[in-house]
Amino acid sequence: MIKTSRYETAAMRATSMVALPDRVRSPWWELGRRLLAALAILVATVLLVYFDRSGYRDGNDPVNNYAVDFKDAIYYTTVTLSTTGYGDIAPVAPGARMVNAFVITPFRIAFLVLLIGTTLEVLASQGREMFRVARWRRNMGKRVVVVGYGTKGRSAVETLINNGQDKGSIVIVDPNPGAKNDAHEDGLTIITGDATRRQVLRQAGVADADQVIITTDRDDSNVLATLTVRQLNPDAWIVASVREHENVPLMRQSGANSVITSSDAVGRLLGLSSMSPVLGSVMEDLLTYGEGLEVAERDLLVNEVGKQPQQLPDQVIAVARDEKVYRYFDPVVTQLARGDRLIVVRPAKELPWAPRPGTHGEDASDED
Structure with a gap:
């Protein structure tokens, strides 16, 4: 049975947070949605011109007394919203001109921004991001996955980098939005999600990782993440931390190669420092890089x-x-x-x- 400290249990009871998942849509879905919105503007403009057709004049149709019909309304709408503006059909009545100034002109601006600007932004930004992810996966070398980017996770990553590990080969897994900002500030790739879920670990590339470091603040999450990692990658070297010493055997049974007891380690260092300040300073020196x-x-x-x-x-x-x-x-x-x-x-x-x-x-x- 996994044991947790009373402080952790109290925190679990006192904290109630609702985190709604972000909607992830493909670039083609976004493009289709914007095309439908542009089509709605186009139809609305056609109907607006057609119902007010008496206020417009077709200069190229003297046979029909320069009148505008439904086909002319479609033609006028397309050349107007696309800013082509041949000038053969024009509003002549004051009301039609006011409608063009205060209704059709905003429609034109919205149409252009929606159809051209937003579409290019979606295709460019999301396509570029997909290309970057694909290139990152191809160029990954000796991969290290770090689960949890709190104090322990950041210290582990700092030690790896100081000992020659390439930042590009380190992947962080953490569901906390704050961890995402911290990882990006440190120039690291992060997968935002729960490390106890297979899909999240697969996305992080655990199946191809050489080493996995598990540093969350909950022993039960660490055990479950270790089990999942070991199932996805039987050969990975897994280093995991636990808060309570009683959970060390369970962590080893879950597949961890090395288990670090954070509370015991801190307690020993505090005890050594109290008994011998010199010994405590030497131990801290050994644990400090640089x-x-x-x-x-x-x-x-x-x-x-x-x-x-x-x-x-x-x-x-x-x-x-x-x-x-x-x-x-x-x-x-x-x-x-x-x-x-x-x-x-x-x-x-x-x-x-x-x-x-x-x-x-x-x-x-x-x-x-």
Whole structure:
């Protein structure tokens, strides 16, 4: 059973929001609607001219005493609304002229704006957007999908970008309109929708994603999103956060490869800072990108094969070998071997007295 905190339960009870879905229509539907409106203006103008035909004069029809009939009304309407204006049929009565000035002229303006301006805008903007989406899907490389763009989601994305991840390969999924504005300001693509729905995740490209990060504020939503992602992509690496430690086993059973307990992590950092301010500041330094110290993973270099972890310039804290992680003091990794990957503590920025091996294009031990 998924457990939630009493604060979350209270918030769920106190909040009642109605969010109506936006209507999504195709460009052809929009074009058809505008054509019907233009046709309505055309018909109304024809009838207006025909019923007041005695006030008009056809200069090219002396046989019928220059009278205007229904066909002449259609002809006059089309050339008038299209601003062609041949001048062969013209209003001669004062009433007809006033109708042309105050009724047919606004009709003409509305007809042109509706039929030409709006139609071009619909085809251009929506067609251009469809082309951009199609091109984005074709050019997507190593895709990372981040579910939730709150504080945790933004921090995760910032860390990815600072470590070399291309913004164009990051896709955000969040139903909050505020998250959409934040993501666009950060130059990121966002799918506005509920990540527990298959269609939303498919639109985000989860089936082809290499990594999925799930960071919503509700554990039940995280579990359901993890289950859905795992069904759509059995090979994706899923990292999920939970608020309550009791939900960690359930999250792992749902398919998450790595689970981070946000409340426990914050609580430990607060406890360390209270017991030892120095230790707390060091831990915060390790979690902050760009200054002081950082925790990183790198390849074992060719010239480091056969050495002990303690002999390397970096402070090695763990070694990944054969998909298992060993602490640096474990007898299994007394000597480093080809293919090992190192978890190190190193300077966030290289200094003359503090080198950063593995960041200068050196040959890795697993390369041929």
